[in-house]
Amino acid sequence: MTRPDPALLRMPDPREANRVVPPTGIAAWLTVFVSAAMAFLAVFALALLFATSRLAERWSDELARTATIRISAPSEQMAAQVAATLRVLDQTPGIAASRALDDAEQRKLLEPWFGPDLPIDTLPVPRLIEIVEDPEGFDAESLRLRLRAEAPGAILDDHTRWRRPLIAAAGRLRTLGWLALALIAGSLAAMVTLAASASLAANAKVIDVLRLIGARDSFVARAFTRRFTLRAMAGAAAGTLVGMIAVALVPRSAGSTAFLTDLAFRGAEWLAPLAIPLLAGFTAFWTTRIAALRRLRETR
């Protein structure tokens, strides 16, 4: 009996248990394609998260020093109206603090227009009261009504308050961003589960052979998880790359309130989408493993 040349023998690769599962057509490409599509969407969801966070942060800063009340009154009534206004503000829910600006502060505000030597105490300059809202905010209309009754010279100036509902909207958008990411991960998991189940069913015989020759469940599972993990990662990497390019190509506008054109990554934020392929691989690994172990429990 002649012996084959040992050097020419094809050997199973112990580290590549995945050769054990034949390369399958459609499920494999579906995994790559869906991973790419999901990663592409995930890039936009991430960009949305960052954009809304930036927006909410910036506007909240502006909101923190929000409203002012301007009191114009004959000088003999001024002190009384300021006091009345402060009393009203004290009793108004939603106001964290209120304070009348002193002469020095007022002078500083007017300095750009009138120079440093403005005799503020002799001029009929309105008094300013600064209001700091608490997070719930106050009801501007009812405050106006009360002020009209108790300090007719007081005018509530809340020009930045219109942004409050927008901040709430930004918060809601951020929640939607997270929800979108969760749904994307869930869809990927569902699709990989389907593809892995199809592959497990198609390779029932391979699984039986492996068990027959003493393969542990982890060995059999690895044959499937390696494939699906690598496919999902490759697809997601491509999808992420295309998504990042697409985000980079969104036209910029200089305006700080132009939310739509702010859908972008800034600086270190560009690193965040790089996690998408890893998370896709992680998702594919665990869904495939769970599907494989569940399938294996049906045999002994």
Add this chain to the structure above:
Amino acid sequence: MSRAGPGHVVIALSDVSYSYGDRPLIAGLDLSLAQGSFHFLTGPSGSGKTTLLKLCYMELLPTHGAVSVFGTDAATLDRDGVARARQRIGIVHQDCQFIDHLTVSENVAMPLSVAGRDPERERENLAELLAWVGLSGHADARPPQLSGGERQRAALARAVIMSPDVILADEPTGNVDWEMSERLLMLLVQLHKMGKTILIATHDLALIRQAKGHLQARVLRLREGRLQSAGSDL
């Protein structure tokens, strides 16, 4: 799990019953395979030979009674425990069962991979083994391209590559001509001389008669769910 020495019982079935549905196929059966023994399991088709082997390699658990493999009750083994026990049992399945897209050499070497051994270091052994079963020229073939006898020999090679303590062969000469079945028998006889414990299920009485010339084999006949010892006088 203990390392079985000569004379130790490697696989023992005590008062084992098994039924697929309502009808009991195996009822109150006792069997013990001592280390180094050679048994034929015979009986008409459908008498439960394959089922009995599956009980031995723990693909099935008895509906009643106990199967002990290497001194451990099969019912107490978890799935990894079953896998480890099977790495010490060479199984020749009735339908051979290969991974069809891999080559014969990869299939034969697969148990090494499965057991976490590096197949690279076993090239010499694999070449030797393929020559021994007469498949030198078919190392790169895919299993579906092999003839019945070649498949049986490839299955036997895979069953012994881990140098297992026990070999369970289900109809190893199933669809094989006379000359080939003699050759397969001689391979099994050689394994027996190396001290392996061997159980061969077959309905091929000619094979059993022929084996008598080479070794002391016990012949068990499965009938109506029980084993009858046919001695060695067939």
